[in-house]
Amino acid sequence: MTRPLARSMPGLSVQPDGQRAIVRALPEEVPIALVFDGTTQAVMMATPGDIADFAHGFALSEGIVDDLSQIEDFEEADHGGGIEARMWLRTDRAEALKARRRVMAGPVGCGLCGIDSLDQALRPLPRIAAGSPLLSRADVAGATEALAGLQPLHAQTRATHAAGFLLPGQGIVAVREDVxxxxxxxxxIGALARTGIDASAGAFVMTSRVSVELIQKSALAGCPVLIAVSAPTATALRLAEEAGITLAAFARGGGFDLYSHPDRISTGVSHVA
Structure with a gap:
Protein backbone atom coordinates (compact mmCIF):
# COMPACT_ATOMS: atom_id res chain seq x y z
CA MET A 1 0.00 0.00 0.00
CA THR A 2 1.47 3.32 -1.10
CA ARG A 3 0.13 6.26 0.86
CA PRO A 4 -0.28 9.70 -0.73
CA LEU A 5 2.15 12.32 0.59
CA ALA A 6 -0.44 15.10 0.27
CA ARG A 7 -4.19 15.52 -0.17
CA SER A 8 -6.36 18.30 -1.59
CA MET A 9 -8.53 19.77 1.16
CA PRO A 10 -11.22 22.48 1.01
CA GLY A 11 -11.10 25.70 2.99
CA LEU A 12 -12.08 29.33 3.00
CA SER A 13 -9.56 32.08 2.25
CA VAL A 14 -10.46 35.28 4.11
CA GLN A 15 -8.60 38.36 2.83
CA PRO A 16 -8.93 42.16 3.23
CA ASP A 17 -10.74 42.35 -0.11
CA GLY A 18 -13.15 39.49 0.55
CA GLN A 19 -13.33 35.74 0.89
CA ARG A 20 -13.40 32.76 -1.45
CA ALA A 21 -13.58 29.00 -1.35
CA ILE A 22 -10.23 27.31 -1.88
CA VAL A 23 -8.73 23.85 -2.26
CA ARG A 24 -5.19 23.42 -0.95
CA ALA A 25 -2.76 20.52 -1.11
CA LEU A 26 -1.81 19.67 2.47
CA PRO A 27 0.90 17.20 3.53
CA GLU A 28 -0.06 13.97 5.22
CA GLU A 29 1.49 12.89 8.51
CA VAL A 30 1.03 9.49 10.07
CA PRO A 31 2.40 7.62 13.09
CA ILE A 32 5.53 5.69 12.16
CA ALA A 33 6.51 3.03 14.68
CA LEU A 34 10.21 2.17 14.61
CA VAL A 35 10.34 -1.41 15.82
CA PHE A 36 13.52 -3.27 16.70
CA ASP A 37 13.39 -7.02 17.29
CA GLY A 38 9.66 -6.86 17.96
CA THR A 39 9.76 -3.97 20.43
CA THR A 40 8.75 -0.42 19.55
CA GLN A 41 11.61 1.98 20.16
CA ALA A 42 9.91 5.15 18.93
CA VAL A 43 6.68 6.42 17.42
CA MET A 44 7.16 9.53 15.31
CA MET A 45 4.65 11.60 13.36
CA ALA A 46 6.12 11.78 9.87
CA THR A 47 5.37 12.09 6.17
CA PRO A 48 4.55 8.56 4.88
CA GLY A 49 7.30 8.38 2.27
CA ASP A 50 10.86 7.03 2.18
CA ILE A 51 10.08 4.85 5.20
CA ALA A 52 13.07 2.54 4.71
CA ASP A 53 15.40 5.55 4.54
CA PHE A 54 13.77 6.96 7.68
CA ALA A 55 14.11 3.72 9.63
CA HIS A 56 17.72 3.09 8.69
CA GLY A 57 18.67 6.74 9.24
CA PHE A 58 17.00 6.76 12.65
CA ALA A 59 18.89 3.62 13.65
CA LEU A 60 22.17 5.30 12.69
CA SER A 61 21.48 8.77 14.06
CA GLU A 62 20.24 7.41 17.40
CA GLY A 63 23.32 5.22 17.77
CA ILE A 64 21.29 2.00 17.73
CA VAL A 65 23.65 0.71 15.04
CA ASP A 66 27.04 1.92 13.84
CA ASP A 67 26.73 0.42 10.39
CA LEU A 68 23.82 -0.86 8.31
CA SER A 69 25.37 -4.34 8.27
CA GLN A 70 24.20 -4.58 11.90
CA ILE A 71 20.58 -4.55 10.66
CA GLU A 72 19.90 -8.10 9.52
CA ASP A 73 16.42 -7.60 8.07
CA PHE A 74 13.82 -4.90 7.43
CA GLU A 75 10.16 -4.80 6.49
CA GLU A 76 7.47 -2.14 6.29
CA ALA A 77 3.95 -2.95 7.47
CA ASP A 78 0.99 -0.60 6.93
CA HIS A 79 -1.80 -1.13 9.46
CA GLY A 80 -4.15 1.60 8.23
CA GLY A 81 -3.81 3.65 11.41
CA GLY A 82 -0.06 3.88 10.98
CA ILE A 83 3.07 2.24 9.61
CA GLU A 84 5.50 -0.09 11.32
CA ALA A 85 9.12 -0.01 10.18
CA ARG A 86 10.42 -3.32 11.50
CA MET A 87 14.11 -4.04 11.89
CA TRP A 88 15.95 -7.05 13.23
CA LEU A 89 19.39 -6.43 14.68
CA ARG A 90 22.55 -8.47 14.86
CA THR A 91 22.76 -10.18 18.26
CA ASP A 92 25.37 -7.86 19.77
CA ARG A 93 23.44 -4.73 18.77
CA ALA A 94 20.18 -6.21 20.03
CA GLU A 95 21.75 -6.78 23.43
CA ALA A 96 23.20 -3.27 23.48
CA LEU A 97 19.79 -1.81 22.68
CA LYS A 98 18.15 -3.73 25.52
CA ALA A 99 20.67 -2.15 27.87
CA ARG A 100 19.72 1.38 26.85
CA ARG A 101 16.06 0.88 26.00
CA ARG A 102 14.02 4.01 25.87
CA VAL A 103 10.63 4.90 24.45
CA MET A 104 10.13 8.12 22.54
CA ALA A 105 6.90 9.78 21.39
CA GLY A 106 7.83 12.43 18.90
CA PRO A 107 5.35 15.01 17.65
CA VAL A 108 6.28 17.03 14.61
CA GLY A 109 8.29 19.77 16.29
CA CYS A 110 10.31 17.64 18.66
CA GLY A 111 13.24 15.31 18.20
CA LEU A 112 13.97 14.51 21.83
CA CYS A 113 10.53 13.73 23.24
CA GLY A 114 10.23 10.69 25.47
CA ILE A 115 13.82 10.31 26.62
CA ASP A 116 13.97 9.00 30.15
CA SER A 117 16.87 10.98 31.62
CA LEU A 118 18.40 14.42 31.36
CA ASP A 119 21.76 12.88 30.45
CA GLN A 120 20.28 11.51 27.23
CA ALA A 121 19.26 14.99 26.08
CA LEU A 122 22.88 16.15 25.78
CA ARG A 123 24.63 12.83 25.37
CA PRO A 124 28.37 12.74 24.53
CA LEU A 125 29.02 12.84 20.78
CA PRO A 126 31.88 11.56 18.65
CA ARG A 127 34.21 14.37 17.63
CA ILE A 128 34.69 14.87 13.91
CA ALA A 129 38.34 15.31 12.93
CA ALA A 130 39.51 18.58 11.40
CA GLY A 131 39.95 18.76 7.65
CA SER A 132 37.93 18.21 4.49
CA PRO A 133 35.56 18.92 2.89
CA LEU A 134 36.58 22.38 1.72
CA LEU A 135 33.50 24.23 0.53
CA SER A 136 33.59 27.48 -1.40
CA ARG A 137 31.76 30.62 -0.38
CA ALA A 138 29.45 30.08 -3.38
CA ASP A 139 28.71 26.49 -2.31
CA VAL A 140 27.42 27.64 1.05
CA ALA A 141 25.74 30.89 -0.02
CA GLY A 142 23.68 29.14 -2.69
CA ALA A 143 22.94 25.92 -0.81
CA THR A 144 19.48 26.67 0.57
CA GLU A 145 18.33 28.29 -2.66
CA ALA A 146 19.45 25.21 -4.57
CA LEU A 147 17.64 23.02 -2.05
CA ALA A 148 14.44 25.02 -2.52
CA GLY A 149 14.34 23.97 -6.16
CA LEU A 150 14.54 20.29 -5.19
CA GLN A 151 11.50 20.10 -2.89
CA PRO A 152 8.48 18.91 -4.88
CA LEU A 153 6.35 18.21 -1.79
CA HIS A 154 7.05 21.66 -0.36
CA ALA A 155 6.27 23.24 -3.74
CA GLN A 156 2.92 21.46 -3.62
CA THR A 157 2.02 22.12 0.03
CA ARG A 158 4.30 24.87 1.46
CA ALA A 159 4.31 22.87 4.69
CA THR A 160 7.35 20.56 4.76
CA HIS A 161 11.04 20.70 5.60
CA ALA A 162 13.90 19.25 3.60
CA ALA A 163 17.41 17.99 4.23
CA GLY A 164 19.92 17.94 1.39
CA PHE A 165 23.45 16.62 0.96
CA LEU A 166 25.93 18.96 -0.70
CA LEU A 167 29.20 17.79 -2.25
CA PRO A 168 31.92 20.35 -3.02
CA GLY A 169 31.82 21.32 -6.67
CA GLN A 170 28.86 19.03 -7.40
CA GLY A 171 26.00 20.73 -5.61
CA ILE A 172 23.17 18.95 -3.83
CA VAL A 173 23.16 15.27 -4.75
CA ALA A 174 20.40 13.92 -2.46
CA VAL A 175 17.26 15.37 -0.83
CA ARG A 176 14.58 14.04 1.51
CA GLU A 177 11.42 15.86 2.69
CA ASP A 178 9.19 15.50 5.74
CA VAL A 179 6.85 17.51 7.95
CA ILE A 189 21.10 9.90 6.53
CA GLY A 190 19.41 6.60 5.73
CA ALA A 191 19.38 7.30 1.99
CA LEU A 192 23.10 8.12 1.98
CA ALA A 193 24.00 5.02 3.97
CA ARG A 194 21.84 2.75 1.83
CA THR A 195 23.43 4.04 -1.40
CA GLY A 196 27.00 4.03 -0.09
CA ILE A 197 27.52 7.82 -0.08
CA ASP A 198 29.97 8.92 2.61
CA ALA A 199 28.43 11.67 4.76
CA SER A 200 31.92 12.84 5.75
CA ALA A 201 32.57 14.06 2.20
CA GLY A 202 30.08 16.91 2.20
CA ALA A 203 27.55 19.02 4.09
CA PHE A 204 23.99 18.68 5.30
CA VAL A 205 21.70 21.53 4.21
CA MET A 206 18.55 22.24 6.23
CA THR A 207 15.45 24.36 5.61
CA SER A 208 15.06 25.06 9.32
CA ARG A 209 16.61 26.45 12.45
CA VAL A 210 19.42 24.41 13.99
CA SER A 211 18.52 22.76 17.27
CA VAL A 212 20.39 20.27 19.38
CA GLU A 213 19.06 17.11 17.76
CA LEU A 214 20.25 18.19 14.30
CA ILE A 215 23.81 18.58 15.60
CA GLN A 216 23.57 15.22 17.35
CA LYS A 217 22.37 13.47 14.20
CA SER A 218 25.05 15.16 12.08
CA ALA A 219 27.79 14.09 14.47
CA LEU A 220 26.62 10.48 14.63
CA ALA A 221 26.37 10.40 10.83
CA GLY A 222 29.95 11.75 10.61
CA CYS A 223 28.96 14.83 8.59
CA PRO A 224 31.39 17.71 9.30
CA VAL A 225 29.34 20.66 7.99
CA LEU A 226 25.77 21.79 8.63
CA ILE A 227 24.25 24.64 6.60
CA ALA A 228 20.86 26.06 7.58
CA VAL A 229 18.52 28.76 6.34
CA SER A 230 17.76 29.97 9.88
CA ALA A 231 19.43 30.44 13.25
CA PRO A 232 21.04 27.95 15.61
CA THR A 233 20.23 27.83 19.27
CA ALA A 234 23.09 28.77 21.58
CA THR A 235 23.18 25.21 22.91
CA ALA A 236 23.32 23.77 19.40
CA LEU A 237 26.24 26.04 18.58
CA ARG A 238 28.14 24.99 21.71
CA LEU A 239 27.50 21.36 20.82
CA ALA A 240 28.71 21.90 17.24
CA GLU A 241 31.91 23.43 18.57
CA GLU A 242 32.49 20.46 20.87
CA ALA A 243 31.70 17.92 18.13
CA GLY A 244 34.00 19.50 15.57
CA ILE A 245 31.15 20.50 13.23
CA THR A 246 31.27 23.57 11.00
CA LEU A 247 28.02 25.48 11.37
CA ALA A 248 26.82 28.00 8.78
CA ALA A 249 23.45 29.63 9.51
CA PHE A 250 21.20 32.26 7.91
CA ALA A 251 22.35 30.93 4.53
CA ARG A 252 20.14 32.93 2.20
CA GLY A 253 20.21 35.94 -0.09
CA GLY A 254 23.76 35.19 -1.19
CA GLY A 255 25.29 35.27 2.29
CA PHE A 256 25.58 33.32 5.53
CA ASP A 257 26.76 33.54 9.12
CA LEU A 258 29.75 31.31 9.85
CA TYR A 259 30.20 30.03 13.39
CA SER A 260 32.16 27.01 14.62
CA HIS A 261 35.17 25.46 12.84
CA PRO A 262 35.23 27.88 9.88
CA ASP A 263 38.33 26.37 8.22
CA ARG A 264 36.25 23.98 6.10
CA ILE A 265 34.77 26.92 4.18
CA SER A 266 36.85 29.15 1.92
CA THR A 267 35.17 32.54 2.17
CA GLY A 268 37.59 34.28 -0.19
CA VAL A 269 37.40 37.47 1.88
CA SER A 270 39.30 38.90 4.81
CA HIS A 271 37.67 38.84 8.24
CA VAL A 272 36.21 42.15 9.34
CA ALA A 273 36.68 43.08 12.99
Missing part, protein backbone atom coordinates in the same frame (compact mmCIF):
# COMPACT_ATOMS: atom_id res chain seq x y z
CA UNK A 180 9.53 17.29 10.66
CA UNK A 181 13.03 18.69 10.14
CA UNK A 182 14.69 15.93 12.16
CA UNK A 183 12.68 13.28 10.26
CA UNK A 184 13.90 14.76 6.97
CA UNK A 185 17.49 14.51 8.20
CA UNK A 186 17.02 10.91 9.36
CA UNK A 187 15.61 10.06 5.93
CA UNK A 188 18.61 11.69 4.26
Missing amino acids: GRHNALDKL
Whole structure:
Protein backbone atom coordinates (compact mmCIF):
# COMPACT_ATOMS: atom_id res chain seq x y z
CA MET A 1 0.00 0.00 0.00
CA THR A 2 1.47 3.32 -1.10
CA ARG A 3 0.13 6.26 0.86
CA PRO A 4 -0.28 9.70 -0.73
CA LEU A 5 2.15 12.32 0.59
CA ALA A 6 -0.44 15.10 0.27
CA ARG A 7 -4.19 15.52 -0.17
CA SER A 8 -6.36 18.30 -1.59
CA MET A 9 -8.53 19.77 1.16
CA PRO A 10 -11.22 22.48 1.01
CA GLY A 11 -11.10 25.70 2.99
CA LEU A 12 -12.08 29.33 3.00
CA SER A 13 -9.56 32.08 2.25
CA VAL A 14 -10.46 35.28 4.11
CA GLN A 15 -8.60 38.36 2.83
CA PRO A 16 -8.93 42.16 3.23
CA ASP A 17 -10.74 42.35 -0.11
CA GLY A 18 -13.15 39.49 0.55
CA GLN A 19 -13.33 35.74 0.89
CA ARG A 20 -13.40 32.76 -1.45
CA ALA A 21 -13.58 29.00 -1.35
CA ILE A 22 -10.23 27.31 -1.88
CA VAL A 23 -8.73 23.85 -2.26
CA ARG A 24 -5.19 23.42 -0.95
CA ALA A 25 -2.76 20.52 -1.11
CA LEU A 26 -1.81 19.67 2.47
CA PRO A 27 0.90 17.20 3.53
CA GLU A 28 -0.06 13.97 5.22
CA GLU A 29 1.49 12.89 8.51
CA VAL A 30 1.03 9.49 10.07
CA PRO A 31 2.40 7.62 13.09
CA ILE A 32 5.53 5.69 12.16
CA ALA A 33 6.51 3.03 14.68
CA LEU A 34 10.21 2.17 14.61
CA VAL A 35 10.34 -1.41 15.82
CA PHE A 36 13.52 -3.27 16.70
CA ASP A 37 13.39 -7.02 17.29
CA GLY A 38 9.66 -6.86 17.96
CA THR A 39 9.76 -3.97 20.43
CA THR A 40 8.75 -0.42 19.55
CA GLN A 41 11.61 1.98 20.16
CA ALA A 42 9.91 5.15 18.93
CA VAL A 43 6.68 6.42 17.42
CA MET A 44 7.16 9.53 15.31
CA MET A 45 4.65 11.60 13.36
CA ALA A 46 6.12 11.78 9.87
CA THR A 47 5.37 12.09 6.17
CA PRO A 48 4.55 8.56 4.88
CA GLY A 49 7.30 8.38 2.27
CA ASP A 50 10.86 7.03 2.18
CA ILE A 51 10.08 4.85 5.20
CA ALA A 52 13.07 2.54 4.71
CA ASP A 53 15.40 5.55 4.54
CA PHE A 54 13.77 6.96 7.68
CA ALA A 55 14.11 3.72 9.63
CA HIS A 56 17.72 3.09 8.69
CA GLY A 57 18.67 6.74 9.24
CA PHE A 58 17.00 6.76 12.65
CA ALA A 59 18.89 3.62 13.65
CA LEU A 60 22.17 5.30 12.69
CA SER A 61 21.48 8.77 14.06
CA GLU A 62 20.24 7.41 17.40
CA GLY A 63 23.32 5.22 17.77
CA ILE A 64 21.29 2.00 17.73
CA VAL A 65 23.65 0.71 15.04
CA ASP A 66 27.04 1.92 13.84
CA ASP A 67 26.73 0.42 10.39
CA LEU A 68 23.82 -0.86 8.31
CA SER A 69 25.37 -4.34 8.27
CA GLN A 70 24.20 -4.58 11.90
CA ILE A 71 20.58 -4.55 10.66
CA GLU A 72 19.90 -8.10 9.52
CA ASP A 73 16.42 -7.60 8.07
CA PHE A 74 13.82 -4.90 7.43
CA GLU A 75 10.16 -4.80 6.49
CA GLU A 76 7.47 -2.14 6.29
CA ALA A 77 3.95 -2.95 7.47
CA ASP A 78 0.99 -0.60 6.93
CA HIS A 79 -1.80 -1.13 9.46
CA GLY A 80 -4.15 1.60 8.23
CA GLY A 81 -3.81 3.65 11.41
CA GLY A 82 -0.06 3.88 10.98
CA ILE A 83 3.07 2.24 9.61
CA GLU A 84 5.50 -0.09 11.32
CA ALA A 85 9.12 -0.01 10.18
CA ARG A 86 10.42 -3.32 11.50
CA MET A 87 14.11 -4.04 11.89
CA TRP A 88 15.95 -7.05 13.23
CA LEU A 89 19.39 -6.43 14.68
CA ARG A 90 22.55 -8.47 14.86
CA THR A 91 22.76 -10.18 18.26
CA ASP A 92 25.37 -7.86 19.77
CA ARG A 93 23.44 -4.73 18.77
CA ALA A 94 20.18 -6.21 20.03
CA GLU A 95 21.75 -6.78 23.43
CA ALA A 96 23.20 -3.27 23.48
CA LEU A 97 19.79 -1.81 22.68
CA LYS A 98 18.15 -3.73 25.52
CA ALA A 99 20.67 -2.15 27.87
CA ARG A 100 19.72 1.38 26.85
CA ARG A 101 16.06 0.88 26.00
CA ARG A 102 14.02 4.01 25.87
CA VAL A 103 10.63 4.90 24.45
CA MET A 104 10.13 8.12 22.54
CA ALA A 105 6.90 9.78 21.39
CA GLY A 106 7.83 12.43 18.90
CA PRO A 107 5.35 15.01 17.65
CA VAL A 108 6.28 17.03 14.61
CA GLY A 109 8.29 19.77 16.29
CA CYS A 110 10.31 17.64 18.66
CA GLY A 111 13.24 15.31 18.20
CA LEU A 112 13.97 14.51 21.83
CA CYS A 113 10.53 13.73 23.24
CA GLY A 114 10.23 10.69 25.47
CA ILE A 115 13.82 10.31 26.62
CA ASP A 116 13.97 9.00 30.15
CA SER A 117 16.87 10.98 31.62
CA LEU A 118 18.40 14.42 31.36
CA ASP A 119 21.76 12.88 30.45
CA GLN A 120 20.28 11.51 27.23
CA ALA A 121 19.26 14.99 26.08
CA LEU A 122 22.88 16.15 25.78
CA ARG A 123 24.63 12.83 25.37
CA PRO A 124 28.37 12.74 24.53
CA LEU A 125 29.02 12.84 20.78
CA PRO A 126 31.88 11.56 18.65
CA ARG A 127 34.21 14.37 17.63
CA ILE A 128 34.69 14.87 13.91
CA ALA A 129 38.34 15.31 12.93
CA ALA A 130 39.51 18.58 11.40
CA GLY A 131 39.95 18.76 7.65
CA SER A 132 37.93 18.21 4.49
CA PRO A 133 35.56 18.92 2.89
CA LEU A 134 36.58 22.38 1.72
CA LEU A 135 33.50 24.23 0.53
CA SER A 136 33.59 27.48 -1.40
CA ARG A 137 31.76 30.62 -0.38
CA ALA A 138 29.45 30.08 -3.38
CA ASP A 139 28.71 26.49 -2.31
CA VAL A 140 27.42 27.64 1.05
CA ALA A 141 25.74 30.89 -0.02
CA GLY A 142 23.68 29.14 -2.69
CA ALA A 143 22.94 25.92 -0.81
CA THR A 144 19.48 26.67 0.57
CA GLU A 145 18.33 28.29 -2.66
CA ALA A 146 19.45 25.21 -4.57
CA LEU A 147 17.64 23.02 -2.05
CA ALA A 148 14.44 25.02 -2.52
CA GLY A 149 14.34 23.97 -6.16
CA LEU A 150 14.54 20.29 -5.19
CA GLN A 151 11.50 20.10 -2.89
CA PRO A 152 8.48 18.91 -4.88
CA LEU A 153 6.35 18.21 -1.79
CA HIS A 154 7.05 21.66 -0.36
CA ALA A 155 6.27 23.24 -3.74
CA GLN A 156 2.92 21.46 -3.62
CA THR A 157 2.02 22.12 0.03
CA ARG A 158 4.30 24.87 1.46
CA ALA A 159 4.31 22.87 4.69
CA THR A 160 7.35 20.56 4.76
CA HIS A 161 11.04 20.70 5.60
CA ALA A 162 13.90 19.25 3.60
CA ALA A 163 17.41 17.99 4.23
CA GLY A 164 19.92 17.94 1.39
CA PHE A 165 23.45 16.62 0.96
CA LEU A 166 25.93 18.96 -0.70
CA LEU A 167 29.20 17.79 -2.25
CA PRO A 168 31.92 20.35 -3.02
CA GLY A 169 31.82 21.32 -6.67
CA GLN A 170 28.86 19.03 -7.40
CA GLY A 171 26.00 20.73 -5.61
CA ILE A 172 23.17 18.95 -3.83
CA VAL A 173 23.16 15.27 -4.75
CA ALA A 174 20.40 13.92 -2.46
CA VAL A 175 17.26 15.37 -0.83
CA ARG A 176 14.58 14.04 1.51
CA GLU A 177 11.42 15.86 2.69
CA ASP A 178 9.19 15.50 5.74
CA VAL A 179 6.85 17.51 7.95
CA GLY A 180 9.53 17.29 10.66
CA ARG A 181 13.03 18.69 10.14
CA HIS A 182 14.69 15.93 12.16
CA ASN A 183 12.68 13.28 10.26
CA ALA A 184 13.90 14.76 6.97
CA LEU A 185 17.49 14.51 8.20
CA ASP A 186 17.02 10.91 9.36
CA LYS A 187 15.61 10.06 5.93
CA LEU A 188 18.61 11.69 4.26
CA ILE A 189 21.10 9.90 6.53
CA GLY A 190 19.41 6.60 5.73
CA ALA A 191 19.38 7.30 1.99
CA LEU A 192 23.10 8.12 1.98
CA ALA A 193 24.00 5.02 3.97
CA ARG A 194 21.84 2.75 1.83
CA THR A 195 23.43 4.04 -1.40
CA GLY A 196 27.00 4.03 -0.09
CA ILE A 197 27.52 7.82 -0.08
CA ASP A 198 29.97 8.92 2.61
CA ALA A 199 28.43 11.67 4.76
CA SER A 200 31.92 12.84 5.75
CA ALA A 201 32.57 14.06 2.20
CA GLY A 202 30.08 16.91 2.20
CA ALA A 203 27.55 19.02 4.09
CA PHE A 204 23.99 18.68 5.30
CA VAL A 205 21.70 21.53 4.21
CA MET A 206 18.55 22.24 6.23
CA THR A 207 15.45 24.36 5.61
CA SER A 208 15.06 25.06 9.32
CA ARG A 209 16.61 26.45 12.45
CA VAL A 210 19.42 24.41 13.99
CA SER A 211 18.52 22.76 17.27
CA VAL A 212 20.39 20.27 19.38
CA GLU A 213 19.06 17.11 17.76
CA LEU A 214 20.25 18.19 14.30
CA ILE A 215 23.81 18.58 15.60
CA GLN A 216 23.57 15.22 17.35
CA LYS A 217 22.37 13.47 14.20
CA SER A 218 25.05 15.16 12.08
CA ALA A 219 27.79 14.09 14.47
CA LEU A 220 26.62 10.48 14.63
CA ALA A 221 26.37 10.40 10.83
CA GLY A 222 29.95 11.75 10.61
CA CYS A 223 28.96 14.83 8.59
CA PRO A 224 31.39 17.71 9.30
CA VAL A 225 29.34 20.66 7.99
CA LEU A 226 25.77 21.79 8.63
CA ILE A 227 24.25 24.64 6.60
CA ALA A 228 20.86 26.06 7.58
CA VAL A 229 18.52 28.76 6.34
CA SER A 230 17.76 29.97 9.88
CA ALA A 231 19.43 30.44 13.25
CA PRO A 232 21.04 27.95 15.61
CA THR A 233 20.23 27.83 19.27
CA ALA A 234 23.09 28.77 21.58
CA THR A 235 23.18 25.21 22.91
CA ALA A 236 23.32 23.77 19.40
CA LEU A 237 26.24 26.04 18.58
CA ARG A 238 28.14 24.99 21.71
CA LEU A 239 27.50 21.36 20.82
CA ALA A 240 28.71 21.90 17.24
CA GLU A 241 31.91 23.43 18.57
CA GLU A 242 32.49 20.46 20.87
CA ALA A 243 31.70 17.92 18.13
CA GLY A 244 34.00 19.50 15.57
CA ILE A 245 31.15 20.50 13.23
CA THR A 246 31.27 23.57 11.00
CA LEU A 247 28.02 25.48 11.37
CA ALA A 248 26.82 28.00 8.78
CA ALA A 249 23.45 29.63 9.51
CA PHE A 250 21.20 32.26 7.91
CA ALA A 251 22.35 30.93 4.53
CA ARG A 252 20.14 32.93 2.20
CA GLY A 253 20.21 35.94 -0.09
CA GLY A 254 23.76 35.19 -1.19
CA GLY A 255 25.29 35.27 2.29
CA PHE A 256 25.58 33.32 5.53
CA ASP A 257 26.76 33.54 9.12
CA LEU A 258 29.75 31.31 9.85
CA TYR A 259 30.20 30.03 13.39
CA SER A 260 32.16 27.01 14.62
CA HIS A 261 35.17 25.46 12.84
CA PRO A 262 35.23 27.88 9.88
CA ASP A 263 38.33 26.37 8.22
CA ARG A 264 36.25 23.98 6.10
CA ILE A 265 34.77 26.92 4.18
CA SER A 266 36.85 29.15 1.92
CA THR A 267 35.17 32.54 2.17
CA GLY A 268 37.59 34.28 -0.19
CA VAL A 269 37.40 37.47 1.88
CA SER A 270 39.30 38.90 4.81
CA HIS A 271 37.67 38.84 8.24
CA VAL A 272 36.21 42.15 9.34
CA ALA A 273 36.68 43.08 12.99
